[in-house]
Amino acid sequence: MSSAAEQSDTTPAPWHIRKMTVADVNGVMEIEHRAYPFPWSEGIFRDCLRVGYGCWIVERNDEILGYGIMMAGAGEAHILNLCVKPESRGQGLGRMMLEHLINQSRRIRAQTVFLEVRPSNQTAVKLYLSAGFNELGVRKGYYPADGGREDALILARHL
């Protein structure tokens, strides 16, 4: 488990990262619906937990602030979802969760971490490029979008 600065009477309680459980799915869904125009269904999160993907929560004072989902195997890891609650963005939590997923990938001896991102999602693109991901290519029409489809950038980071 990762943890932030020491807690004291004058500083906020520290965040920490822990494994997601089925009991978290409702709270995760609340954030998911506010974060994405085309959110994952509850069933997708439940399936990710059931099949044993890396499902992680970042929380403070028992409040879910964000989550990350990763699938791994055969020397590769794929980040499937990375999300921070709107009110908690811009405080380093997205980067922290990303680094956690990268560290988990190293632990299972993955050689490469892959992810897809909408080119229009410049906040996320900037985060990934600054974390050492490189653009590998484009998946045409990968995402649903208002009035059609949007391409995905395929990014990878070698470990």
Ligand SMILES: CC(C)(COP(=O)(O)OP(=O)(O)OC[C@H]1O[C@@H](n2cnc3c(N)ncnc32)[C@H](O)[C@@H]1OP(=O)(O)O)[C@@H](O)C(=O)NCCC(=O)NCCS
């Ligand atoms: C992408 C996301 C996870 C980033 O989370 P966050 O906690 O706000 O990110 P951090 O505070 O850790 O910032 C990390 C980096 O993201 C980028 N970033 C963050 N906020 C930004 C903003 N408003 N504009 C541009 N870049 C921004 C910066 O590169 C930043 O690094 P820096 O602080 O060193 O400049 C968050 O915006 C989110 O949940 N978005 C909705 C879901 C989503 O799109 N997920 C990605 C799917 S591929």
